[in-house]
Amino acid sequence: MTTKPSGVASNAKFTTGGTMRHVITMTATGSLGLVAIFMVDALNLFYISLLGQAELAAAIGYAGTLMFFTLSVAIGMTIGASALVSRALGQNNRTLAAENGGAALLLIAIVMTIIVAAAWPNIDYLLGLLGASGETRIIATGFLQIVLPSTIVMSIGMGASGILRGVGDAKRAMYVTLLGGAASAVLDPFFIFTLDMGVTGAAIATVISRSIIMIAGLYGAIIVHNLVKLPTIKTFSRVSKPFAGIAIPAVLTQLATPVGNAYVTAEISSFGDSAVAGWAVIGRVIPVVFGVIFALSGAIGPILGQNYGAKLYDRVRQSMRDALVFTLCYVLVVCFILFFLAGTIADIFDTSGEARALIIFFCQFAAISFLFNGALFVANAAFNNLGYAFYSTVFNWGRSTLGVIPFVWVGAQYYGAQGVLAGWALGAVMFGLAAIITCFRVLKTIEKRDDADIEPQPTLPPAANSPFSSSKGANLG
Template identity: 25%
Template sequence: MANKNVELMRGEPEKAVKKLAIPIMISMLLTASYNIVDGIFVAGLGQSAIAGIGFVTPIFMILNGVSVGLGNGATSSISRFVGAKNHKGASDSAAHSLLIFLIASIALTIILLFIQEPLLISYGASGESLAEGIRYGTPLFLGLFAFMFGNGCSGILRGEGDMKRAMYAIIVSVILNTILDPIFIYTMGLGSAGASLATIVSSLGSAIVIMYWILIKKDTYVNVDLREFKFNSKIAKDILKVGVPSSMDMFMMSIAISLYLIFISSIGGEYGIASFTSGQRLYLFAIMPLTAIGSAVAAVSGSAFGAKNGDYLSRAHFYGVKFAIAFGTAVTIILVAFAPQLATIFAYTKETAILVPEITKFLRIASLCLPLTGAGMISSFLYQGIGKGTTSLAWTIIREVIFTVSATYILGIVLAWGLVGIWTGLALGRSLASILNFSYARYTIKKIRVEFDN
């Protein structure tokens, strides 16, 4: 199985991106369903619970982002070794990745437990929404290791092109989460804390399955034997030069969302926060296919870069962009056409029904950026694939912090368009930055092709 995956990565880039993207897409949509399922069940707890969890969202993005980011570092490092036909290098990279996941999970758990309350207060949480946020966040942060190894080890499998088994592990996890959510939240009476506990237990199931394949069954392309592990700072740096900036991507996104929350809270209070939180769940779900295509492009471009094949690198990027634009357009049409019905998913009680009109506006405006966002996201994943993690981070800062925060502030606060201005700023800022990102990616590829002389 592993050798077929590796040969696919070394073959025609369009075929590789398409075949690798589909299982990643399914995996990510299933992963995003954690958020959707939690939202559906938490909606029954009332507006304060919805808002409380919304205030935790930026912190959760850091938690999840670091695990995904370090997994991307593993993917980039391993795929470049695969392209260079260096099996030992790929195996050593996988072993070092596991060590990095462990250290990061311990350090971040301690930090997040200490800073969660002051952070929630700085976002505008108070009273019952603050209490709900802490109830939801504490178990989530204590179980960080489950996310770290689940997402991180998926990155190891992606690095060698084994996307299907990562998908199977996620399926197990999602089924567990769907079963456990109502049991923990309502049957056991744990409320919002039950939602986070269900997510942690489910993620742990996914991590255990993947670790079994890598460490015990040993039927992966990489051969990891922890008893023979020898630390190599060069390999660790190779992983971290993409993993750290990729993790910082989510940190910068978290900062941006923190600012959105401050803007929204000042305009619409708890009502605005609850509307944004509910709509954002669907938006994040909608960009999962684009992220999946980007992950496939990262793996294929990493292999092409390792093989010094500039033609394959260019083709992988351009095909990924076309694929993402098509998907982004289709998803936008669905979100716009069915916005009221989708909004009802998170506002089905008498208390939360008043949120439906505003969630509908959010979906119909904010989702308009998805086609162009797809082009920008694929470009950012290209940088990660070729080992330029800081370039990917720079474009995240440009998109979210510079363009989008500015647009939301100007339209929502300065011009006093209110919540509609915030939703419009989200779409406008992301669209403009994504166009520039794509243009820079093509320029980068052109320079690499000159260097590789192909």
Template identity: 45%
Template structure:
């Protein structure tokens, strides 16, 4: 609540980006290993399975956003005891929801994958992966919650350690499971579960000393669901929009064969690593905004938004240069063939610029979620996933996989622009009447 806002944003987002980059880099490395088994059915299976896993993780992220935003406000208002009580109760609810969601996904994996267009060996392998990984969803949800609490109290370094721990475990076990023990995709799934166990254990260890957890009290569940859930529910709805749009894109790509799906999967692995800083801003700038809102320092809320936008522009510009210069290396590393190679080349050289507008949308959503307007982010995200995706992708599919990618990029330009303009209007209306 004092000091340079840009320094706070860089510290929080930078440490968060390191953690996210480590996690996504391991996922990218995992895909790299699978691609060198030289079986397009396996790489396509990863793409189909990840599309459904993305839905699960989006629910977890939505709950985590609600937790971080509410607890950040309470910490900013110096109400530590209430923050601990509500956080403990809501985390118990989060774990229960994740357990139900993970179990349902495992049970209905095969019919859900068929809806995406998966068939044959790709369908069988994707279903096997989800049967193993989905029941462990509560572990990753709990790890996210503990990391969010650390960010809410301003301990960015320990929050980073949680994700780094999981990344290290996965990086060590993936090649062992896939190549040494010859378990293939099943080995990747087992490695994922063990990494989630490590993330949870690291979360509890790093949160010690902050006094942010206690045994959940019965009387705390109702206010926790009301205060945190009031932010979390629209945040979940918001986060579900992106994977829903991605499901439509995956289904559209599936009609052009496994090479097209594999090309899209390669992009989906590159993006989280390349834009880790942009994605980290969503979880990192939020607590800064929430704390300054709680302290009634509205100028610093606007300053935090501006700092996030500047970092987004810097990140996208740098990433464009790196990917455009190295796209041939990427094609060779991931053994991308046929139309898949054309998809990856177009993205790296040109369409990567559209992520500036993805960043604008994400940063705007963070402002909405932490400043009392969570339904704005829900509206913009679903607008992008439906009006900004379906008609553009449908029209573009007439021109093949390339048209699908171009259509998807055009849609996000529109909604990213309007979202950030609305965020500035929301901040402009803040005043003493705004409740923490």
């Protein structure tokens, strides 16, 4: 079952060559663009912090928590688009890949439009559920009223980027997010300071940046690779079911994280705006320093998908092992650096009191939990691309409920805001380990299932007195 079928190589670049090289290349290029976006978000918060009002930083924190929900839905559907395209390419069927890509982008646009239309009139209410109040709530509401509609264009751009990763064009997928990040890096200070628009300026810069991401993504997927074909009603109907089969569990999986983060935000809000501001900074630091691990979960998907489509299960297994080794090495290095730069990071954002204490605690203690978060990310990517997306939903929701709520609640009761952060980190351990163990068992099950589907070739019975004349021997060959 590990012999490469003839004719697969032309469209499926990940079915040959060293798997660790593919993992590193895809992750490195994917993380550059992703970290660029997250770096801009961190700079955005940094610029806001220079205005000298704790309420502004807290408002961005609340707004970021809500935006995380819509972003998670987009990420989940991007996984569906990438998986369908990479599988079709693994089967050496480029026409099917283009049909899948076009239908997937249309589905993404429809779903995100419905979500935005439902959420926009209720922004103020949703912020209230998170614990926002007073001036902080008003500022966050104004910010989201501008930014939330742009989620639609950003989601289309992300879907196109997923198609680029599905075909293995990691460099162009990186450029999509790099262009958006570069635009935001230039526009943020211009709107915030030069035009003196404050948080409103940050929101406008975000909208422009997201529009650039969509344009760049569509150019690569449509013009460069011709992997987006406008779907007919028949094609749309055909693709909708497998897309939903991957995307719905993937979306549910992705939504688990913001649900957990929303609970953490609500618990931290009871300790005041300073604590929320510290959590907001941590929320920007995490994707910058661990953006490589976030990118890994997206990067390994097409590698697994192509090899799964080609039934190269030894390469699927080795790719997963390589991803775990990569995670271990990267997280240990980053945590070592964070330990010594904790105070510097807190100073950069001009924090004090509870905010500063939370940032330092995260950098020196809680950050190591990303060893297990990383394992969970790798397992989820495998589940989504191997046809067991339901498992990723179960593990991510387990992590964000059973792995968050009881730990965070106990931490808040006995150790304050730092206890909340400690509980959030501890919950990752059991679910990360359980997910990766289950993942390897699932792969073994798939391989056995496909081996059983191969009908044995007919063979001549051995001679009567042959040492191979047993019933077991008769099935050889």
